[in-house]
Amino acid sequence: MADSGVSRAAVLTGAMRIELAEFPLPQVSHDDALLAVAASGICGSDIHYRAEPDIYPRVLGHEVVGRIAAIGDTAARNWGVDAGDLVAVESEITCGLCRGCLRGGYCTGARYYGCSIPVDVAPSLWGGLAQHMYLAPRSVVTRLDPGISAATAGGWFSPLTNAVDWIGPLGADVQPGDTVVILGPGPQGIAACIVAKARGAAQVIIVGLRRDESRLRAACELGADHIVVADEESTVEAVRRLTDGELADSVLDVSGADSSAEVAAHLVKRGGAIAAASPLNRPGIVLPVSDMVMKQVRWHGMRSNRASAAPVAALLLKAHASKLDPLVTHAFPLEQSSAAIDAIASAAPTAGNAPIKVVVCP
Numbered sequence: 088m089a090d091s092g093v094s095r096a097a098v099l100t101g102a103m104r105i106e107l108a109e110f111p112l113p114q115v116s117h118d119d120a121l122l123a124v125a126a127s128g129i130c131g132s133d134i135h136y137r138a139e140p141d142i143y144p145r146v147l148g149h150e151v152v153g154r155i156a157a158i159g160d161t162a163a164r165n166w167g168v169d170a171g172d173l174v175a176v177e178s179e180i181t182c183g184l185c186r187g188c189l190r191g192g193y194c195t196g197a198r199y200y201g202c203s204i205p206v207d208v209a210p211s212l213w214g215g216l217a218q219h220m221y222l223a224p225r226s227v228v229t230r231l232d233p234g235i236s237a238a239t240a241g242g243w244f245s246p247l248t249n250a251v252d253w254i255g256p257l258g259a260d261v262q263p264g265d266t267v268v269i270l271g272p273g274p275q276g277i278a279a280c281i282v283a284k285a286r287g288a289a290q291v292i293i294v295g296l297r298r299d300e301s302r303l304r305a306a307c308e309l310g311a312d313h314i315v316v317a318d319e320e321s322t323v324e325a326v327r328r329l330t331d332g333e334l335a336d337s338v339l340d341v342s343g344a345d346s347s348a349e350v351a352a353h354l355v356k357r358g359g360a361i362a363a364a365s366p367l368n369r370p371g372i373v374l375p376v377s378d379m380v381m382k383q384v385r386w387h388g389m390r391s392n393r394a395s396a397a398p399v400a401a402l403l404l405k406a407h408a409s410k411l412d413p414l415v416t417h418a419f420p421l422e423q424s425s426a427a428i429d430a431i432a433s434a435a436p437t438a439g440n441a442p443i444k445v446v447v448c449p
């Protein structure tokens with residue numbers, strides 16, 4: 088493709104409207120690079136990005152894996168990668184200059200691949216739903232084992248990076264021997280099962296609905312010890328039974344359900360931790376704050392991950408690749424990027440063939 092001098096991209100040109108366009112391939116300088124995209128994972132955020140009434144036109148796709156097509160000498164040295172390497176790209180591009188960056192905290196001037204940069208900012212190729220993506224200076228790029236399937240990496244690297252932080256000390260803070268409850272068996276919940284076991288959890292309980300059967304089974308393949316089917320039994324009663332009345336040391340809420348914030352608070356034992364990545368901005372969502380105060384619960388809101396999670400995710404991806412391969416259940420070509428987002432959006436799964444992870448392979 089590089090020979091033609093252009094790259095095709097799926098461009099969001101208005102709310103719910105994605106159209107193919109071509110952009111010239113940029114020349115690489117000393118501190119940047121060009122990625123030949125192999126696979127872009129689609130996640131729940133893309134449903135919201137596609138429907139947003141602003142930032143047009145732009146290229147979506149923020150869970151991006153590909154091969155380095157061209158790279159400057161400084162970037163190659165700083166990032167530890169070379170042309171031809173299979174890499175995963177963190178969506179955040181930090182400024183490196185603000186006080187947050189300099190103190191090792193949150194960047195106040197961050198930009199995000201597949202999300203925040205419109206195509207009228209050169210060189211336009213700022214998202215993974217394209218044949219090529221531009222890798223700006225200060226990108227965070229992680230070399231992957233060359234034997235891993237690019238689709239598997241595109242589907243699972245990003246959920247694993249999040250899970251490393253959401254299950255780790257910043258979030259649910261799972262310690263060896265702990266019981267952890269994971270609310271929601273989507274890709275994020277499944278990745279969390281892997282990380283919880285890697286951190287030494289004695290018991291991982293995955294909670295979903297009857298319609299999530301294939302996802303719940305996948306979670307058990309990857310570390311969950313018990314399934315609770317929340318529309319058939321009380322989650323609190325089930326966890327009480329599975330823990331001899333002690334309840335959970337920690338809870339990760341990645342369900343997206345309205346009731347999950349409240350359920351999480353009832354599942355966690357005194358002094359335990361809750362990591363919540365489900366949005367709370369809908370009417371009717373209850374957070375029982377006084378219960379949480381009396382139990383001295385540590386409650387952490389979770390969003391994305393730190394760059395330090397990426398190398399850990401690469402190791403976990405390699406260790407579990409053969410089990411994750413079949414969990415990329417849907418792969419779409421670039422022309423069907425919108426259908427790929429539909430597949431996630433309509434994940435009201437009919438039994439059996441519910442999507443687990445969806446990727447676009449440009």
Ligand SMILES: [Zn+2]
Nearest residue numbers: 130132150245
């Ligand atoms: Zn995502």
Ligand SMILES: [Zn+2]
Nearest residue numbers: 182185188194
């Ligand atoms: Zn910054």
